[in-house]
Amino acid sequence: MSEVVKKFLYVNRKAPYGTIYALESLEVVLIGAAFDQDVSLAFLDDGVFQLTKGQDTKAIGVKNFSPTYRALGDYEVTKLYVEKQSLEERGLSEDDLQELVWEDEDDDWAEKPSIRIIDRKEMAALMADQDVVLSF
């Protein structure tokens, strides 16, 4: 719609299912992908829980949207920054998260990881270097 390319950061600080913010944040990301902006996602505090493996919502009757994160690569949303300290405080490591990948067109469609574990300082720097921050 315009040739402006802005840096958009989606900040996810809340756990999934207890409240709807994680799901409705993901809905914005999916729609936003069509706008060809420079998109990053940040997961910190309880937001890191959104990416954990093995979510099974059958018994609470709520839609399991965790598989949708695996589709983000196809939408060219490939930069998911996860804060190391937030994982550690919650007793989690990278192994507890889903494996998310994207295919790099410029590198013979090689599969590359979308999740990048960064520390708190790098997260602060990432946040400072944006044009638009959307908080959920």
Added chain:
Amino acid sequence: MSEVVKKFLYVNRKAPYGTIYALESLEVVLIGAAFDQDVSLAFLDDGVFQLTKGQDTKAIGVKNFSPTYRALGDYEVTKLYVEKQSLEERGLSEDDLQELVWEDEDDDWAEKPSIRIIDRKEMAALMADQDVVLSF
């Protein structure tokens, strides 16, 4: 409506104005007063902020409901338990709270204080000794 008298405790743990829970809790207390039950109010955590003096909401355009606490005595709601540790953590003392009183019919209408500062242990004991707890 019935001759059962139950011990009702209204637990207030949230600050006023940022969310509506404090106001809508007070509305339940006022209606509940007509039912002749044994009513107590507990203020702990951010709930202690509900009782502070000097609230002036003009500039935020929201109704100031702090004067309503002063009317509770007339509704025979006379037991407002405030947790000492919650006050201290917030840098508050009893002097920062409104003075709330009730008139004791059995003591020649003597004015008595409605606020009772109790410590955490007494608060736990108060909570355990109820028939119905309503949490806000």
Added chain:
Amino acid sequence: MKFGILISEGPYTHQAADSALHFTKAALEAGHEIERVFFYHDGVNVGTRLSVPPQDERNLQQEWSALAKEHELDLVICIAAAQRRGLLDENEAKRQGKDANNIADGFRISGLGQLIEMGILSDRLMTFGD
């Protein structure tokens, strides 16, 4: 045993209305009675018939309405909370001069006294909120 159920948050935004639904179903299956279900704060929004959640998600209003029909549950929406949030039945709409109402089948609007009464008449009052 008689349970009273208090729901303090709106559907979908918070899980409270889901948890309360599952608890209520489990209580009925175990042979308990449900004295009343009272909707307060944003909980009143569970009772709008105008919601249209995505096809692949649960419809909480319909599930509550169906459960109420099956078990003759008393689903009560607080009138004061409902007025603030725009939840009306036909009478309220008329009384307030509004041209539409949005309450769903199986819900009724009444006063806060019904919450206190539920506390008195129930053996246990369970709160689901935020």
Added chain:
Amino acid sequence: MKFGILISEGPYTHQAADSALHFTKAALEAGHEIERVFFYHDGVNVGTRLSVPPQDERNLQQEWSALAKEHELDLVICIAAAQRRGLLDENEAKRQGKDANNIADGFRISGLGQLIEMGILSDRLMTFGD
């Protein structure tokens, strides 16, 4: 300077819709432009014309509608969030087979793309939520 305003919580329950209103008024008074006001999550409930807050309280829907009229503001309610929560305009009601609608004057329902577009077109995007 152009501001975009995002409101993520419902009226009265959270102060967010109040804070956003005061900010928007102050921005207009200072001579800034408001690119758009976008209502998401429970924020969509600001736009119901069926709310009847107590007489001695502010009426947030009416204040937003009046401000929009005076300054030709674009008040956009997210369609996906609105469907879940039962906020409909006449078209949506028809499309969904509902017998009533509840949107207030001055608000319009549209897609999430309008939020992204607001982020692109505004100099600053301000978020008021919970």
Added chain:
Amino acid sequence: MSTLHTVNKSPFATNALKSCLDHVSDGDSILLIEDGVYGASNNSAMADMVKAKMKQISIIALKPDLDARGIDETRLLEGISTTDYAGFVEMAAKHDLNQAWL
């Protein structure tokens, strides 16, 4: 007299679990539901606070909510048991009182 306390918030996000733990009486139970089940996980910064109370009271986590969040048995703090909605109802009936920490 004993109370069933329910906690539905993540202990990393709000002070609800901490405040609940500070106000329980001997013989009470805490049922962790919704985002509250994160308080049942081991190796977290909250684990010691939770463990310290487990001599005095029982802590139970709702399995449907654990499952939704991908928390399996290997990630539970030792001594925390799980239950389903039927068990939740049973616990509510067994205790004299319910207190929700919202």
Added chain:
Amino acid sequence: MSTLHTVNKSPFATNALKSCLDHVSDGDSILLIEDGVYGASNNSAMADMVKAKMKQISIIALKPDLDARGIDETRLLEGISTTDYAGFVEMAAKHDLNQAWL
């Protein structure tokens, strides 16, 4: 480049202020609004955490929200200034970016 961070939660209730303080950059400002203004009060258990960051960044509290909650100037942490909605708008324009800590 600098950011205006807004915090609208009580620091005694949620971790929003703490997380914000952990992620600010030099030259940023934090504006405390709504229940966030409780973070501006002195003598509280949170005061040291807030004070520690004040060399690096400015912390401002919204006066209409302080007034609503009965927090007068004698109760403010030293070094915290106040502003009104017009000042809020000015700050938002002056900084390059707004980040809300919800």
